[in-house]
Structures are given as C-alpha cells and as structure tokens.
Amino acid sequence: MATKILTEHVNVPGIETFDVYRKQGGYTALEKALKTMTPEAVVEEVKKAGVRGRGGAGFPMGMKWSFLAKPEGVPRYLVCNADESEPGTFKDHYLMKNLPHLLIEGMIISSFALGANKSFIYVRGELMYVIRILEKAIAEAKAKGFLGKNILGSGYDLELVVQPGGGAYICGEETALLESLEGKRGNPRNKPPFPAVKGLYQCPTVVNNVESIATTPWIMNNGGDAYAAIGIGRSTGTKLISASGHINKPGVYEIELGVPVEDFLYADEWCGGIRPGHKFKALVAGGSSVPILPANLALKLENGDKRLMTYESLSEGGFKTGTMLGSGGFIVFDETSCIVRNTWNFSRFYHHESCGQCSPCREGTGWMEKVLHRIEYGHGHQRDVDLLVDVASKIEGNTICPLGDAAAWPVASAIRHFRDEFLWHITNPQEATQPGAVYRGEMALV
C-alpha cells in the first residue's frame, strides 16, 4: 500500500470536524512542534524533507523558509496560496473542503517556524463554501486553544485570516496575490525585491501552496528524513494529482513521486486507463501551463525508458521532448480531441487572464488567441503556424511574471508536436470546420 501523507483519513466520516480530526491523531504534530521544538528545528526538518513547492514552480520549501529576512521589530507573514485557478488543477480545493484541519494545523506549524503572528489563507473567490468550511474549522481550533493567544501555553500567538480571492487567475501569482491581499489591483510586482524580503505590507513574507503547507504535520510527526525517503532523488514525498479528461476514473489521487506515467494512467488504483474503445493521443501533465506531449513521449523518454511522475523525469529532454510536473493537473486527451481547438481554448484562457501590465503578454496573448481562433474556424494561412511560434518565443522569458511563459508554452509545444494537425486545419478548412471533425492523419496513438 502506497504511503498517504495527506489523504490517509480523507474518507473517515466527519473528518472535517475538529473532534474526528483530533481522534485520528490530528494536532499532535502541532503539540510536538510547539512543546518540544524550536522554530529553527522545525525549519530544519522541513529542509531535510526536501518538499518542493506544490504550487507549480517546485522551489524547495525549506530553502524558501530559510531565505526569509528577519529584521528586528518588523512583523513577518505567512500567506497560504489557495487561489487554485489553473485549468486542470483541482487538488487544493479537494484538500481544503475535505481536510480543513490539516491545512490549519499546517498553517500553525509553519507560522510558528517562521515567527509569524498573523497568517493568511487566500482562497479562490469562487469557492465561498470552502471559505465557510475553513472559517468554521478555524473557530473550532480557536475554541480548543490551538489558535489565538498563547497557544497551548507556549507563549506563541497566532491569528489566522481567511481572505476570499479577487476573482482572477493572476491573483494566484504570489506577488499579485500580495497586492490583492493588501486591497489593491492584483498586478504582479516587479522582482526583486522578492516577498522573502519585502512582501505583504512591505514586510518579509513567505507564500506557499496549500498542499505544500499541508505536508508539515506529517513531517513533524515522522521527521524530515522519513519524508525524504519517499519518492526518487530530489522529488521527495507524495503529490496530489488532479486527473481529468478521457480516462475511466477522473479524480484527485495522492501518489508517491516516482510512479511511472504509464502505471498512473492505466492502473485501476488511479486513472484506470483511457475510456473504452478509444486511444491515448496526448497529455498535459501538470496543468494547462505546461507543454503538451504526444502519447508516446508522455509514456517514454527518448531513450525508451519509462517516464516517471517526478519533477526530473517529466522535464527530461527539455522542451523538445519533455514537459513539467507543474501543479499536477493531469489532463488526458484521446483521439477524438482536436489539438487546435484545445490550444485555442487554453490560449483564450491566458488572453482573458493576463493582467495587462507588460506589453508582450498583454498584446501577445490576444494575438495568439485570435490567430488560433482563425485557424480553428477555417480562416488560417500557412504562415500563421510560424507566426504563432514566433509570437510565443517573443513573449517567453520577457515578462514580469510567469503567466507570459504559461501562455506561450502550450502554443509552442502544440505546434512542435502536432504541426501536421495545424496544417491540416489550414489546408482543409471545409472538412476541419465540420462539427466534431478531428484530424485523423498519421500520429502516434497508444
């Protein structure tokens, strides 16, 4: 049986209440941390665990914590990023609605480690019911003395605030989130300075994803080394994967990092294979922002080895033949999916969500969307394909925040791997614009 670090008790009835959570061993990690450990020791364990940020970038959490500036007399903040809005990713939502106390316990441990006395959970604004669940859980924890003044007699105070998000994907970018939390327009900030030096209200701040923070109770109970023993190499621990698309069993799965993509896709324990009678065409492995891969490259590396669900293996081959683990939004396409339409759809999302500060992203995302729309609706030109590649390359790496990259990669990768399909759309507009028409030319279906 695979280790479940986050979701072990997810099916226990009433686990969203304090009493049941406590009965399952909840808040013991907090007691251990507050009563027997120093903040530095907590940071040290998290460092040893090697947890990498689960929000998308994969930056080691312990390292981020140790960068936090600690000037005298200035408050420090912990902000939990629960804005989850990436198409294909829905794990934080699942975690918060089912296990609110796990996140809260993690928040208290993490805030203690960082010396924060006021911490925030910034929840995607559409998830009002989750916000209510969290607020109820916070009230319970407070009533039991796990939050508020002098927690468990340790002398440590913490106030936890749940903030409904501003209603934009860009508010998930950490500096835009801080702006939004300060009550301003959610525009990403220029970096440097980084949040670790000047974050919320210009004070040192750590921003971490829900899933990242939720690992801390287990790490306190079992030790950083035990966490690091799970997984492969620098991809330690477990990861929640949001599986969707043409599979038999869509859902959120907790896997040990290192499971082969093939096993994750076909095993009954997880996705349960492609829906009956259909074939595997393409995979977006880590949420809409990461490059799309054709079936053969999704399952196997260039050298024929199995591709694994780890940060390293998924990015093996660079962007030529690889992709990224990202936030773990695993979107599976069978042969009935039109890559052009899908790319246009993603592109439409990024165009709609660009904050509009920097010119390459503001103008480039709209341009790409319009060109893709034209191709999809039968008005493409041959030169449009290279135009899209060129526009994507001029956005990539040339923006204030990574949304520009996230908009460019899906387009560039779709053309890299499915160029023939784009050209088919352009040269056969009559056929391609029929309802339900898809490219049936040569491609590697599995």
Next chain:
Amino acid sequence: MEDIKPKLLKVTIDGILVEVEPGTTILQAARKIGPSVAPPAMCYYQPLKGSGGKCRACLVRVAAGSEKDPRPMPKLVASCLTPVQDGMVVENETNPQVVEARKGVVEFLLLNHPLDCPVCDQAGECDLQNFTFDHGLATTRYEEDRRTFEKQDIGPYVQLHMTRCILCYRCVYTADQITNKRVHGVLNRGDASEIGTYIEKAIDNDFSGNVIDVCPVGALTDKTYRFKNRVWFTKPVDAHRDCPTCSGNVTLWYRGEEVIRVTARKNEWGEVTEFICNTCRFEKKKTSDWTIEGPTKISRASVISANKYRADEIKPTFGQRLAAAEYKPIHDERDTSQLNIRQLPPERFVQTVPSAE
C-alpha cells in the same frame, strides 16, 4: 577630507566600461555613458517611484553576470529594473538577439495602436514613434481587429484618447505620487485594460496637468493645445515666474509671437525635471506672465532641432545597420490600402546604411 564611499561596481556596456554605485540599474549605468548606448524606455520614468518593467522596450542582454552570481547567463533582462553587478557585461544594440527582441516589442506595442500620427498632437515628440523608428519594422504581421475606445474628457484640461495608450502606467504613478488624490487608474485587465476615471469623475487638482507631460504617446493631451500646431513648427523657450504653487520653471512653446503651450521642463531622457501646476500650464499664456531665460536646449535627436526623420540626416546606430543589412520585406498578401498605412520602401533603409569603414 576623506569620504567614505561604497565600492564602485564595474560594468561593461557595448564594450564601454563604466563605474557605478551599488544599486544602480543597467539603464542608469548606460545613461551615464550616453545616449549612444542608453536603452529606450517607454514606461520607466526616473522621477516616478515604482515605474518600469512594463513595456519591455529597454531589454538588454547580460552576456556575463558577476563571478559571484551563479545564475545562468546570457539572458535578456529589462535594464530599467536590473541592478548592475560587478563585472557584468551588457550588450545593447550590438547583439542581434536584442535587436530582434526589440523588434518584437515594437510589434506588440503597435498591435492595438491606431497609427494616427498624422492627426496626433504628440507626433514629433512621441516616444513610441521614436522607438518604432529606431527599432521596429516598417510592416506588420497583424491582421486582426484593433481595440478602439471613445475619446473621453477627464477634467476641463485633459483629454484621454485611450486607443493610443500603451498602458505604461506613468500617469497612474504621477497621479498617485504628485497629486494629493488619485481619481483615475487602470480598469479591467489584459488587452481590455483601460485608463479610467472612476464614475467619470474628472481629474481636478492643482497638478493634474502633469499626466500630459509624462504620457509617452498621445493618449493624454492638453485640451488648450489640441490641434493647434505641430511641435516641429514651434520654438521652445525656458521661462519662469513666481508661482505660489509650484517652482514656476517651465518651457514655453512659441508659434511666432504667441505662446501656444506651456509644459514642464524635461531632461535629455525626456523626463520632467520639476512638475508644474495647472495655473502655470493652462492659464499663463502671455509672454508678459513670464521671465524669459532663453532658448531651451534641445537634444540632437529631436525633430525640433534636427530633421530626425529625414533619411540623409540620420546616423544609424550599429543595431540599425545590422537590422538594415538583414532587412527582408515580410510577405504580406494584403493590399496596403486596406491597412491604412503607407508601406515604406525598403530602399529607404538601404540608403541609410553607410558603407563599412
């Protein structure tokens, strides 16, 4: 007397070494060397805190970082934001990658721009016009619809022509930082963003007119000057008056004997040196209101002094020569009349290339 000075950092820009204080950005270091290597800036504005990073016109290539910094180089960075490090090697227009990237930025900025320079008051002193002329292509690959807006009056003196705006945010920072109450800002997001005045409330305070001076394009114009003249027919003169509200140091723009416009003074980078009040700007348009100091120093690169856009007057930079040498007309099937723009003949570019020394 001995000063305790911080150690100066050495940085090489386009092969020229300069020493600057820690914390200086690449752009500032390049400006220290001079206009030949200073990157263009469409959003960064030294007097405005927090400006920069948005337009991406100021891209440069950091060929080598410092020995202490292990980050992978070479890399394109926004020079207005990136602080120099000791031993940094920066390439500006000497690098084809930078030339190409800037072409891309021009193209992006012009996608939704109306290109109505012939009827725009800003023509001749427009940063976008200059940037496009120096770094852009003469054709476009864009064939979709452009975004357009209705013109809007903001207050009694200023008109907003949002269609021309490049969303540099300079006017927002100005309103934030020098006027006591900001009533305009950016509404919506992405390419639907617009400079808005909430509830159509007019900008109405003593310093609101300065947004006209900071606007790099013709999106914010002076209603007392609209359509009165073209800048290259006017003569700028420095003048001052005893003003209870601001410094009273201004530039008067003459047409013949008549003062047709008053603006703040600008430095050689086009940045306002002292913001002025609305009384000086909009209400003092008689020579007798002012003490005249003498003709304003105009940089060589301005349309007002030299005939900037005449091909035989232009000394192309290295980057332009490189770009011209590589110039290929882009294949574009459309009839140019459809685009409402006149395509510049490629010969024009070829002519500007002096024979190699």
